[in-house]
Amino acid sequence: MEELKKKVKQALEEGKIHGFLGLKADEGDISPFFMTKDNIAELEKLTAPDGRYSLGKILSRIAAQNPGKAIGVMVRGCDERAIIELTKASQLGTASTVQFGVACTPQTAEKCNCPQPYPSTIDFGEKAKSVNHGELLTKLEQMSVEDRLAYWMAQFDKCIKCYGCRNICPVCYCQECTLEDKNLVPGGIVPPATPVFHFIKAMHMADRCIDCGLCEATCPSNIPLRTIYRHMRKVMQELFDYVPGRAADDKSPLGTLEEGGRLIH
Amino acid sequence: MSADNGFEPTIIGFLCNWCSYAGADLAGGSRKKYAANVLPIRVMCSGTVSPHHIVKAFQMGADGVLVTGCHIGECHYMKGNYMTAKRIPVVKELLGFIGISPDRLMLDWVSASEGEKFARVVTEFSDKIRSLGPSPLKGRVHGRVKEESQASA
CATH class of the missing domain: 1.10.533 (Death Domain, Fas)
Structure with missing residues (x-):
């Protein structure tokens, strides 16, 4: 975790990112937080807990308030997929994201029944096995x-x-x-x-x-x-052959007039 | 007309303005005989028929829903019916998974010159729905069976 904090701090100080969105532990409570260079001390509370928040949704709000800026965000496998879908739907506007990947623990993966409990690049944690109870x-x-x-x-x-x-x-x-x-x-x-x-x-x-x-x-x-x-x-x-959250340049067959997919008759 | 204790299905038909509605017109104009179970609703393009309309029709007591549009490649809006062709199979899957037989929803292409085909499609689909029986959503108020909700009230 210390290493991740250092990375975020460095990115903030170098001006690579305008702000950072992550989860913090505050007196035992987990909550999402957004910080900029001005309140860098907040970063000490950064944590990768069991509990989750819909960070993608919060990110789209922050992106709307910070057009054109780069925003750092802590992503799990699910957050990364959500950000891909939000990008497809132009919900992040002109803001760009810098992702700090956090792999979930096997316990969290089991609890969430998560088929992909890790993002594409991992900055913290170990890849856990995918879980798929169906x-x-x-x-x-x-x-x-x-x-x-x-x-x-x-x-x-x-x-x-x-x-x-x-x-x-x-x-x-x-x-x-x-x-x-x-x-x-x-x-x-x-x-x-x-x-x-x-x-x-x-x-x-x-x-x-x-x-x-x-x-x-x-x-x-x-x-x-x-x-x-x-x-x-x-x-x-x-x-x-369409999987939501797979790649940002995929297009939903239901949202486009393109040919392709299985046409009946 | 039917052998199954007089059950006559109610079918909502979404017909596209440019092909199928004209096809239905032709069927009528040329005095073709076909089942009178379809209540036609004219839409500008079969691609505008939202899944919401389809499920709302079922919820309001339709036994079947028929969607007809121009043949692929002949859409008045060039590619509107590609939307329909991709969307309807997904809607069918969802209907089936929730417990409404996917056979109750049908998509077919009828052009303006196919009055005969329109009559055939409507008659065949009506026969199919007749054999499937009334919609399982019929007689439910917001999902609950009517008698139950009255008893608890």
């Missing part, structure tokens, strides 16, 4: 359509429409959210219009989900949201 997905895929409907309806019925899954999602960036469209999801009713509410979210996740699992971790009703999004990732890979 028992529920396999079970659901083998079920009959009727059983699946019963399963999901029971799950969606638990939804309290807190919008937690959307708010935490690092790649949900729209200013106007379809989930708040009164024509599709009437207000004042809990659970929200099923399955429309979750269908819309899943459809939007199909070409964006970076499989960080924050939605499921946040959900107060324990709806296995990640399983739907994982299925959609799989579908996108099978149909179009």
Whole structure:
């Protein structure tokens, strides 16, 4: 960690980065923090804890406030994938990022069920093995359509429409959210219009989900949201060989008029 | 007309303005007989049919959704129907995973001169939906089965 702190400090002092976004431990609490050269002492609190924050989402806000500047950011595997998706969607504006890679511990990887718990360049930590528990997905895929409907309806019925899954999602960036469209999801009713509410979210996740699992971790009703999004990732890979968060110059087949992919008929 | 205890499906048809709607017009104009189960909605391009519209149709009680557009390469907007061709298979997969049979959604291309094909597509799709039975979302209020929500109220 000391080495990473030194690297960040050096980059700040040399003016390579305008500011740095990371996670800090403050009296036992973990929180995201943004610092510039003016409050360099903050850097001492930098840590790579078990807990996570949607750093990509915070970064897009900071980028909007600092156009044209280089911003240093601590990235895990999931943060890196999120930043790739946000770059594709022009959500970082003219700001550029300098990434400081942190590899997750095997414990964190296991807890997050993370298929890629490390970024492409690692400045701190050791590469942990990828984890891929997909028992529920396999079970659901083998079920009959009727059983699946019963399963999901029971799950969606638990939804309290807190919008937690959307708010935490690092790649949900729209200013106007379809989930708040009164024509599709009437207000004042809990659970929200099923399955429309979750269908819309899943459809939007199909070409964006970076499989960080924050939605499921946040959900107060324990709806296995990640399983739907994982299925959609799989579908996108099978149909179009498209994996969100893989490379910044990939284009989503659903968002472009290009040919390619599997055209039916 | 049907043998399955009189069930007549309600099908929402999204027809593109330039090809399929004209195709439907031709089918009518040339007095072709076809199933009257499709309620047509004219859209400017099949590429504008959002997945939201499709799922909303199902939620409001549609037994099936039919999307028709110009043939690939003949789109009035050049490549609008490429969007449709890529999007519909994904929507089908999601419908299937959530528990609505993907057979309830159908995409086909009907040009303005294919009145005959339009009649055939509509009749075949209506027969298919008739054999699948009513939509499992029918009779649910916001996902719950009506009787249950009344009992708990």
